[in-house]
Amino acid sequence: LLILKSSFSSTKSNKNLPPSPPKLPLIGNLHQLGSSPHRALQAMAQTYGPLMLIHLGTVPVLVASSVDAAKEIMKTHDLIFSSRPHLNIPDKLFYACKDIAFSKYGEYWRQVKSIAVLHLLSNKRVQSYQHVRDDEMTTMMEKIRRANGSAVNLSELFISLTNNVVCRVALGKAYEGRKFKNLLDRFMELLGCFSVGSYIPSLRWVDRLSGLERKADKVAKEFDEFLEVVLDEHVNKNDTCVESRDLVDILLEFQRDNDKGFRLERDMIKALIVDIFSAGTDTTFTSLEWATCELLRHPRAMKQLKKEVNEIGQGRPMITEDDLDKMPYLKAVFKEGLRLHTPLPLLVPRESTEDIKLHGYDIQSGTQVLINAWAIARDPSVWEEPEEFRPDRFLNSPIDYKGFHFELLPFGAGRRGCPGIQFAMVVNELVLANLVYKFDLALVGEEGMDMSETNGITVHKKCPIVVSATPCS
Numbered sequence: 001l002l003i004l005k006s007s008f009s010s011t012k013s014n015k016n017l018p019p020s021p022p023k024l025p026l027i028g029n030l031h032q033l034g035s036s037p038h039r040a041l042q043a044m045a046q047t048y049g050p051l052m053l054i055h056l057g058t059v060p061v062l063v064a065s066s067v068d069a070a071k072e073i074m075k076t077h078d079l080i081f082s083s084r085p086h087l088n089i090p091d092k093l094f095y096a097c098k099d100i101a102f103s104k105y106g107e108y109w110r111q112v113k114s115i116a117v118l119h120l121l122s123n124k125r126v127q128s129y130q131h132v133r134d135d136e137m138t139t140m141m142e143k144i145r146r147a148n149g150s151a152v153n154l155s156e157l158f159i160s161l162t163n164n165v166v167c168r169v170a171l172g173k174a175y176e177g178r179k180f181k182n183l184l185d186r187f188m189e190l191l192g193c194f195s196v197g198s199y200i201p202s203l204r205w206v207d208r209l210s211g212l213e214r215k216a217d218k219v220a221k222e223f224d225e226f227l228e229v230v231l232d233e234h235v236n237k238n239d240t241c242v243e244s245r246d247l248v249d250i251l252l253e254f255q256r257d258n259d260k261g262f263r264l265e266r267d268m269i270k271a272l273i274v275d276i277f278s279a280g281t282d283t284t285f286t287s288l289e290w291a292t293c294e295l296l297r298h299p300r301a302m303k304q305l306k307k308e309v310n311e312i313g314q315g316r317p318m319i320t321e322d323d324l325d326k327m328p329y330l331k332a333v334f335k336e337g338l339r340l341h342t343p344l345p346l347l348v349p350r351e352s353t354e355d356i357k358l359h360g361y362d363i364q365s366g367t368q369v370l371i372n373a374w375a376i377a378r379d380p381s382v383w384e385e386p387e388e389f390r391p392d393r394f395l396n397s398p399i400d401y402k403g404f405h406f407e408l409l410p411f412g413a414g415r416r417g418c419p420g421i422q423f424a425m426v427v428n429e430l431v432l433a434n435l436v437y438k439f440d441l442a443l444v445g446e447e448g449m450d451m452s453e454t455n456g457i458t459v460h461k462k463c464p465i466v467v468s469a470t471p472c473s
């Protein structure tokens with residue numbers, strides 16, 4: 001009883017901590033997160049405010065749920081909040097967090113992030129893979145055309161397209177076999193799993209007993225064997241054509257040149273490639289799927305987009321990447337899709353590296369931080385009719401998703417912001433523009449669209465989008 005009493009009573013320290021919901025011994029507030037943590041945290045913030053301190057197991061977690069709170073963390077004090085917490089499963093999957101997304105803030109992260117920003121994902125590099133996107137988009141359109149008006153599973157086609165684009169850009173060829181797809185699925189599932197040991201270190205044995213750690217070791221080993229073969233093939237290949245270089249070639253070249261005083265070890269290269277897969281495929285396909293789904297539910301928006309693509313396409317066989325910048329409504333559709341269906345609703349957890357005062361509250365060094373970007377994007381004090389899909393709201397608005405407008409944060413912001421925005425959005429825009437340009441789509445076999453979400457780090461649509469597609473005359 002004494003232990004319980006001390007857990008429920010507020011802290012005795014003279015620190016001014018943010019408001020906290022009552023917690024249980026050992027598990028803290030874990031039991032309150034349910035299957036949809038972003039929704040549960042949004043509801044809690046209505047009682048405890050936009051900056052609240054919860055406890056996941058024994059770990060203190062600061063949750064930000066307003067534009068101001070997010071801005072304080074990701075802009076004003078970005079440096080102090082630029083680290084990542086240590087999490088057991090990513091540690092196994094990303095070569096002891098030698099990747100970008102999960103590595104702690106410091107010199108190593110700075111070096112690998114700058115390799116990604118300047119060499120792997122720069123605008124110029126992304127443009128150089130236009131032929132890959134064109135190929136995959138054309139193949140997908142052809143598959144839809146061949147279905148000849150019968151039911152087509154668009155979600156499956158989107159997954160396969162994004163996987164192929166990422167594989168070809170990163171590894172030089174598509175790996176379409178069931179085995180590779182299954183490996184990627186298991187990898188993503190593990191990333192979304194809750195590891196007890198990460199939040200209650202004394203109960204790490206639960207992860208061993210439940211088989212979670214064994215599963216993570218197995219997937220990490222299988223991915224490593226796959227990447228070893230890929231690296232060997234790249235080291236031994238004779239083709240030195242600059243145009244056909246993929247991301248593995250570029251990383252190996254970087255390793256060979258090594259004139260910047262930073263040695264890129266083999267494990268680091270593998271960790272960076274795993275990052276591109278895990279950060280790049282699921283998120284990209286999810287945002288394409290949700291935008292398409294909302295268009296299918298909103299015929300007026302679909303009609304307006306069709307009008308725009310037809311005006312730009314003018315009867316040419318397809319919409320090209322050069323056309324995309326002339327399509328404000330297409331861009332507005334994606335912004336609105338990302339607003340309502342933020343693929344990573346809580347972004348990627350951060351960790352503070354110094355004691356700091358935030359909105360008058362004392363935040364201790366080592367506090368984990370979650371930004372509820374999903375809740376901010378539906379905040380009625382910021383957005384008019386926030387639950388409605390209304391792309392027009394972006395037509396005369398400067399708000400963008402690149403990390404400068406804290407009301408719309410699907411890619412995060414600041415030092416830790418996503419370096420893959422261009423990579424993801426050009427493929428998404430190209431596919432959706434052509435889909436709408438070439439076909440009239442109608443939902444198959446459903447009264448209305450099922451909007452249920454999956455649980456996990458990325459929030460997908462639970463049921464696939466199945467349509468019949470009639471070629472436009």
Ligand code: HEM
Nearest residue numbers: 100101279280283284347348411412413416417418420424
């Ligand atoms: C629609 C697609 C995507 C979404 C919604 C998305 C979202 C995000 C978010 C929310 C973060 C964390 C930001 C933060 O902590 O402030 C992130 C980080 C990251 N993303 Fe993306 N991403 C997408 C596509 C991509 C692609 C295509 C790639 C690479 C090919 C990529 C690579 C990364 C990497 C490496 C990081 C870690 C950055 C760091 O920790 O410094 N992402 N992304």
